[in-house]
Amino acid sequence: MDGARVLIAGAGGIGLACATAFAYVGARIAIFDANPEKLRAASGSLTSECYLREVDLAVPEQVKTAVDAVEDEFGGLDVVLHAVGINIRKPSLQLEPDEWLKVLKVNLDSAFWLAQAAGRHMVPRRSGRIILVSSVSSQLAHPDHAPYAATKAGLNQMMRVMAREWANDGVTLNAIAPGYIETELTIGYLEKEENRQRLTSLVPMGRLGVPQELTGPVLFLASPHSSFITGQVLYIDGGRTLV
Structure with missing residues (x-):
């Protein structure tokens, strides 16, 4: 992966962990995020220089312009990782139309x-190589x-x-599907000890995961070793989907 040109959408949590891993193996990194503070924090935590750009990924024109710019800057892209997501935890009967649409725009659009x-x-x-972050x-x-x-x-x-x-x-697309991972998406929920204990009890391995445990599978799917794998979802969940 030395010299690979990698674009990561998502400057925190899983995206940042993967950016750190790609940088460690010598890849050139570009990061997109809608939050400029997250971009600055990501830049400060990475030991190698990276291309940063504030982008609203739910706006097609912004995405196209930003991807074209990285292509020009790097002379092409080898790997794209989409690691952006939000969750609004509410019963279905209480969801408002704007809440439903917001999750769809950020996660799927x-x-x-x-x-x-x-x-x-x-x-x-x-x-x-295009890699998407799904979920159990x-x-x-x-x-x-x-x-x-x-x-x-x-x-x-x-x-x-x-x-x-x-x-x-010659283009592969795959997804990783994490289980219960301690990230900024889940930190608020996990602050309540009863929530943490309940989720932990559902995992056969008996613990929650951390973002760094996702980086190896992502590097594999981005590498030449995965050249005959496409259209697959890799569950990284401590056995959660077994029960």
């Missing part, structure tokens, strides 16, 4: 626009997760369709 923008460069070059919620029916679960299940099937469309063009 942005993944499509990013993959499309990257694919328009990768397909003509007949080379590229794409398979499990967690209460109070209706929009989040819908977006992650939709993400998986969208990825499969794109993977089939581009399989003969």
